[in-house]
Amino acid sequence: MKHELDIETAASILKLLGDKTRLTMIKILSNHECCVCEFVALFQMTQPAVSQHLRKLKDSGLVKETRKGQWVFYSLNPSHPYHSFVCNVISDLPNQLSKLEELEARGERISCD
Amino acid sequence: MKHELDIETAASILKLLGDKTRLTMIKILSNHECCVCEFVALFQMTQPAVSQHLRKLKDSGLVKETRKGQWVFYSLNPSHPYHSFVCNVISDLPNQLSKLEELEARGERISCD
DNA sequence: TGTTTACATAAGGATATGCTTATATAATAA
DNA sequence: TTATTATATAAGCATATCCTTATGTAAACA
DSSP: OOOOOOHHHHHHHHHHHSSHHHHHHHHHHTTOOEEHHHHHHHTTOOHHHHHHHHHHHHHHTSEEEEEETTEEEEEEOTTSTTHHHHHHHHTTSOOOHHHHHHHHHTTOOOOOO | OOOOOOHHHHHHHHHHHSSHHHHHHHHHHTTOOEEHHHHHHHTTOOHHHHHHHHHHHHHHTSEEEEEETTEEEEEEOTTSTTHHHHHHHHTTSOOOHHHHHHHHHTTOOOOOO
16 A cells, blocks of 8 residues: 655655754664654754754654653654655665664663663 | 765755755656756746756756757766665656646647757 | 753744846857 | 847845754652
């Protein structure tokens, strides 16, 4: 059941992805969920700046949030009609696992298992 | 011989594609070369506006131009290192052939064969 | 309860973007 | 040569974008 893509909607999604910070966020989220403070630690960026990028992604519906205690975790929303389009766009990008490994090494990785 | 993609460069390309006009141009150019006046006829847009979009695409190197007499034809540049990335991004978008057919029907299609 | 931690939102400013109109250039035609 | 057609460039303007700082809110903890 393939979704019929619309070029105008696609453009608005590519515009969202056309920012280094958000594109990296999406690539990371395609492998792991992350909370805001992890992104703050990953990008050298203030917390409001990170929150504002996440809000844009959330407003588009590409990303969803789940509160787990004091943390808010973000993850890709696989039921978004353009989810597979986005996955295709980011498929060949280098994965950002090394960044998460740095976090882990610095003891800044949050996990709620 | 796969090219190693860089997430920052990819973001700047997605930003270029994140505009309805430019995304449509690229999709059309992936099938046909076009001259400026065809795009002016296709998009209801002034000629300078069209030229400025094409200039951005040309400056990125994704698109190249060839003068044929009084016309300047634009086409995708297949030797750009991110050419296949772009082709992948636009692969599932609806082709814009109907727009070109309208042009043809109105006698506004330019051809230099 | 009060404090700390995690996050969101508001307001403001610098810069970028995408159009407009006016004008310049390049090729062709008369 | 002059006029016409196709295209590019310049300048200006309205709006969007992305950051900043300040502040609000929600959960956890002492």
